[in-house]
Amino acid sequence: MGAEVVIEGLTKSFGKQAIWRDVTLTLPPGEVSVMLGPSGTGKSVFLKSMIGLLKPDRGKCVINGVDIVKCSEHKLYEIRKLFGVLFQDGALFGSMNLYDNVAFPLREHTKKSETEIRKIVLEKLEMTGLSGTEKKLPGEISGGMRKRAGLARALVLDPEIILCDEPDSGLDPVRTAYISQLLVDLNSQIDATILIVTHNINVARTVPDNIGMLYRKELVMFGPREVLLTSDEPAVEQFLNGSRLGPIGMSEEKDSAQMAREQAHVDAGHHDGSTEDMRGIVPQLQPTPGLPERKAVRRRKDRVMQILHTLPPAAQEAILQSLTPEDRLRYGVQPGHYVGAHRGQLPTEAVAQVPRSGWRDPQPRVDDPTRRRPGHQQGRS
Numbered sequence: 370m371g372a373e374v375v376i377e378g379l380t381k382s383f384g385k386q387a388i389w390r391d392v393t394l395t396l397p398p399g400e401v402s403v404m405l406g407p408s409g410t411g412k413s414v415f416l417k418s419m420i421g422l423l424k425p426d427r428g429k430c431v432i433n434g435v436d437i438v439k440c441s442e443h444k445l446y447e448i449r450k451l452f453g454v455l456f457q458d459g460a461l462f463g464s465m466n467l468y469d470n471v472a473f474p475l476r477e478h479t480k481k482s483e484t485e486i487r488k489i490v491l492e493k494l495e496m497t498g499l500s501g502t503e504k505k506l507p508g509e510i511s512g513g514m515r516k517r518a519g520l521a522r523a524l525v526l527d528p529e530i531i532l533c534d535e536p537d538s539g540l541d542p543v544r545t546a547y548i549s550q551l552l553v554d555l556n557s558q559i560d561a562t563i564l565i566v567t568h569n570i571n572v573a574r575t576v577p578d579n580i581g582m583l584y585r586k587e588l589v590m591f592g593p594r595e596v597l598l599t600s601d602e603p604a605v606e607q608f609l610n611g612s613r614l615g616p617i618g619m620s621e622e623k624d625s626a627q628m629a630r631e632q633a634h635v636d637a638g639h640h641d642g643s644t645e646d647m648r649g650i651v652p653q654l655q656p657t658p659g660l661p662e663r664k665a666v667r668r669r670k671d672r673v674m675q676i677l678h679t680l681p682p683a684a685q686e687a688i689l690q691s692l693t694p695e696d697r698l699r700y701g702v703q704p705g706h707y708v709g710a711h712r713g714q715l716p717t718e719a720v721a722q723v724p725r726s727g728w729r730d731p732q733p734r735v736d737d738p739t740r741r742r743p744g745h746q747q748g749r750s
């Protein structure tokens with residue numbers, strides 16, 4: 370299982386420019402999380418701080434009991450080996466073919482023989498759909514292939530934590546859908562903790578278990594996907610809908626006069642830039658048939674049911690609606706407790722009876738059609 374990452378009060382500035390302050394969140398082990406945020410809010414700086422490439426001003430980032438903000442260089446070097454990082458442009462060496470690019474971390478950081486290295490490199494190239502491209506140079510392949518090659522390289526040291534900085538940037542919607550599926554498939558195969566930084570709302574709606582958003586130099590929220598996707602926080606709604614209308618402006622933040630002017634334009638019939646209402650829960654991507662079920666799914670269900678009563682009502686409703694009959698049995702949620710009967714904050718004892726034991730019955734695969742009922746939300750998470 371992937372490592373947990375516990376971040377507390379993390380604060381970063383460059384000279385007088387504050388980037389973000391007091392960021393506190395936990396990346397649950399083996400789950401997939403997405404960090405959203407308008408351009409320039411410091412998402413990349415956040416990723417770099419998590420692997421110790423940038424030094425935060427204060428706060429903690431604890432991985433396997435080591436606070437990487439304060440630890441020695443030696444410890445940091447050891448902890449970094451737990452990470453696989455996909456940088457925005459793939460960060461491949463232009464003069465090396467894909468085979469050598471992917472083999473690079475193994476040759477640098479391990480004493481493996483070339484025979485062992487070959488086995489690993491070919492396996493990771495196959496996992497990322499790049500078999501047969503070993504001899505190509507990065508300049509000879511498409512942007513999507515470069516991303517996948519970057520991912521293959523990020524995987525060779527069997528990372529427990531994978532960080533992806535805008536894996537969709539520069540890709541068309543179809544290639545983006547493929548890379549989303551690839552990330553879900555990877556998670557099902559290696560159970561790594563994954564954090565994806567993106568602006569892409571489709572990725573945010575379909576891939577992660579958890580979503581956070583950086584805005585106005587703070588973490589606006591971080592938690593189960595249902596929280597952000599049902600949020601009526603103006604900045605979150607505006608961001609999800611890609612609308613000009615709302616507090617986010619061209620350069621971060623607008624004043625109230627500007628917001629009033631824009632509202633007046635829209636009231637007078639001008640388009641606000643959005644195409645449709647993107648809030649709400651849509652089905653989460655499942656691993657490609659034939660791959661194992663994501664181990665994080667069950668762990669996450671237990672975790673989320675334990676904190677259910679602390680979540681906003683709309684998120685509670687969405688989570689309850691996503692439960693299967695087996696889940697309801699497990700958590701002691703009777704149909705009578707079901708959403709319609711309990712609008713608003715649900716009492717903990719009504720919903721969250723998480724057994725201490727493991728899961729008794731093997732759950733059917735999520736893509737089992739017998740689990741689909743008319744009118745039932747299928748955002749399994």
Ligand SMILES: Nc1ncnc2c1ncn2[C@@H]1O[C@H](COP(=O)(O)OP(=O)(O)OP(=O)(O)O)[C@@H](O)[C@H]1O
Pocket residue numbers: 383388406407408409410411412413414415
């Ligand atoms: N090494 C650095 N030194 C000084 N300022 C920096 C450094 N790295 C980033 N910044 C500044 O930090 C701010 C946040 O940058 P960052 O790239 O993290 O934003 P982002 O949210 O990832 O943006 P985008 O979505 O456009 O990629 C920017 O104002 C940037 O200029």
